[in-house]
Amino acid sequence: xxxxxxxxxxxxxxxxxxxxxxxxxxxxxxxxxxxxxxxxxxxxxxxxxxxxxxxxxxxxxxxxxxxxxxxxxxxxxxxxxxxx
Numbered sequence: 840x841x842x843x844x845x846x847x848x849x850x851x852x853x854x855x856x857x858x859x860x861x862x863x864x865x866x867x868x869x870x871x872x873x874x875x876x877x878x879x880x881x882x883x884x885x886x887x888x889x890x891x892x893x894x895x896x897x898x899x900x901x902x903x904x905x906x907x908x909x910x911x912x913x914x915x916x917x918x919x920x921x922x923x
Contacts, residue, residue: 873903
């Protein structure tokens with residue numbers, strides 16, 4: 840769903856290169872949900888805590904998000920993804 844290379848086009852999900860510190864809904868080539876676009880307007884950025892919250896339960900973190908995946912239940916798995 841997501842590419843990791845900065846030059847990669849958006850697919851089913853936005854590209855994730857240099858995600859840390861980036862504004863939510865920050866990939867200009869991707870059509871984000873209104874929930875994530877509103878977070879961008881509020882000035883929210885991806886940091887470890889925000890990413891952990893989102894990965895645990897995308898819908899609870901940003902109600903109305905279009906992220907079509909269940910959250911990652913295991914804290915160690917989420918930590919590994921956030922670290923990556």
